[in-house]
Amino acid sequence: MAKTLKDIIDLAKDKERKILSVAVAQDKEVLISVIEAVKLGIIDAILVGDIDKIKSIAKEEYLNIDDVKIIDEKDNKKAVRKAVELIAIGKADFIMKGMIGTAELLKAVLDKKANLRKKNLLSHIMIYDVPTYHKLLFLTDGGIVPYPELNEKISIIENAVEVAHSLGIQCPKISPICALEMVNPNMQSTIDAAALTQMNRRGQIKGCIIDGPLALDNAISKEAAEHKGIKSKVAGDVDILLVPSMEAGNFLAKSMGYLAKAENAGIVVGAKCPIVLVSRSDTAKSKLYSIALGALSCNQ
Numbered sequence: 001m002a003k004t005l006k007d008i009i010d011l012a013k014d015k016e017r018k019i020l021s022v023a024v025a026q027d028k029e030v031l032i033s034v035i036e037a038v039k040l041g042i043i044d045a046i047l048v049g050d051i052d053k054i055k056s057i058a059k060e061e062y063l064n065i066d067d068v069k070i071i072d073e074k075d076n077k078k079a080v081r082k083a084v085e086l087i088a089i090g091k092a093d094f095i096m097k098g099m100i101g102t103a104e105l106l107k108a109v110l111d112k113k114a115n116l117r118k119k120n121l122l123s124h125i126m127i128y129d130v131p132t133y134h135k136l137l138f139l140t141d142g143g144i145v146p147y148p149e150l151n152e153k154i155s156i157i158e159n160a161v162e163v164a165h166s167l168g169i170q171c172p173k174i175s176p177i178c179a180l181e182m183v184n185p186n187m188q189s190t191i192d193a194a195a196l197t198q199m200n201r202r203g204q205i206k207g208c209i210i211d212g213p214l215a216l217d218n219a220i221s222k223e224a225a226e227h228k229g230i231k232s233k234v235a236g237d238v239d240i241l242l243v244p245s246m247e248a249g250n251f252l253a254k255s256m257g258y259l260a261k262a263e264n265a266g267i268v269v270g271a272k273c274p275i276v277l278v279s280r281s282d283t284a285k286s287k288l289y290s291i292a293l294g295a296l297s298c299n300q
Contacts, residue, residue, distance in 0.1 A: 001168035002136060005129045005263055005289045008167060012042045012292035015299065020045045020276070020291060021092035023083035023108075024076050024100040026053035027280075028061060033287035034096070035063045042295050046092055048083040049099070050074045076100055084108045087273050088115055094294045096276035096287075102143075109271055121145065121155035122270035124277065125163055126253050127293065128262040133220060138164065138172070138240040139256075142249025143277070144268060150192050153242060154205060157196065159269045160240050161207045166296045172239040174200075175219040176212035181230060183213065189244035196242075208240075209233055216241075216252075265289035267297060274298060 002008045022034060025047035031054065037043045047054055047065075051072035058065045073079040080100055086092040097105050109116050124143030127136050140160045145152055157174060164172040176193035183190045193212030200210035211234035217224040222236025243249035256262040264286050268275040274294040278286055 001170075004136065005127070005265055008127075008265065008289060008296065009040065009042070009292045011167065012295045013040055015296065017041060018043050018093040018295040018298050019091065020294070021083045021086040021095045022047050022049070022098050023080045023095060023105055024098040025049040025070075026057060027099040028057050029280075029282070029284045029287055030096065030098045031057050031063060031065075032061060032284035033291060035065065035068070036284070036288050037291045037295075038068060042292055045069070046071060046083075046086060048073055048079045048086070049076075050079075077104070080104055080108045084111070084114050084116065092273075093298045094273045094276065096291065096294070097278075102277060105275070105277070106144075106268070109275060116272045118270060118272055120159060120270040121152055122268055123156040123159045124266065124268050125160055126264055126266045127289075128253075128256050128264050130256060130260050130262040132260065135239070136167075137220075137238070137256075137262075139249055139253055140240065140242060142243060142246055142253045143266075144246070146246045148245070150195060153192055153196060154199070155270070157205060157208070157210070157240075157242060160242075163267070163269060163293070163297055164239060165207065166299055167293075169239060172208045173234040173237055174208050174210045174212075174240040174242060175214045175234050175238045176210070176242040176244070177216050177219055178213035178244060179215065181213055181215050181218050181228065189213065192244075211235070212242075214238075263289065265293045267294050269297060 020043045026049045046069045048071045123141040126139045178189045190213040211232045219238040225235035266278040274297040276290045276294045
């Protein structure tokens with residue numbers, strides 16, 4: 001079971017190599033992470049993009065790209081479509097965003113011609129290695145669904161549970177976090193949290209334990225939960241934080257990265273293949289963790 005982001009790399013190294021398609025690959029941090037993942041035996045890679053720019057970056061960063069296939073396409077939109085097509089025709093297992101906007105990549109993935117859509121809702125999952133927390137901490141959804149309704153929250157949970165299972169977390173503990181730990185009829189997020197908890201108890205949402213509503217402090221701190229008299233298997237030991245909105249998730253994610261100095265990995269799930277999707281400002285190490293996470297999620 002993965003307890004740190006480094007464990008995710010070790011788990012991925014023990015699995016069969018996956019083939020990664022990189023859309024618009026002429027990005028320094030992306031190339032550094034991809035080549036490192038190839039060296040570690042996690043993936044084989046196909047780089048789709050401007051070959052001259054790719055080779056220039058490789059030369060500047062002393063990257064050996066001799067064993068990496070490159071498809072030269074200088075038009076970014078065509079490069080994205082080609083990278084997605086590699087998934088559709090079975091030449092690659094998952095895809096990674098390079099020097100291209102998130103919206104453009106997701107538009108290509110969701111195009112009916114690509115045939116990569118599933119019934120599942122697409123959702124974004126970030127995993128944080130927080131120095132002050134005792135295990136990996138998932139956060140979803142801070143990047144795809146702006147204001148999820150109850151049915152969408154169910155899909156987001158199911159997506160996150162699949163990823164947790166791929167990391168060996170057999171029964172992840174999930175908290176729909178809210179501003180308080182009581183159901184307030186005037187706060188829809190608390191009503192949804194209570195409904196999700198009951199659905200889990202009745203077996204409608206499987207493979208996990210859900211308890212909410214919980215405020216953030218109660219979800220991550222047993223002391224805070226005990227102080228408020230909260231008895232819960234999830235409180236103080238949560239694996240997955242389900243946020244009430246994309247805005248809340250984005251703020252929380254940024255605070256963990258910049259204030260708590262937490263390293264991270266991020267992917268989009270819900271399509272027929274994982275999509276490695278992290279911020280352009282994220283480091284090569286973060287992108288490497290994300291590649292390993294994507295490779296493991298291919299097995300689900």
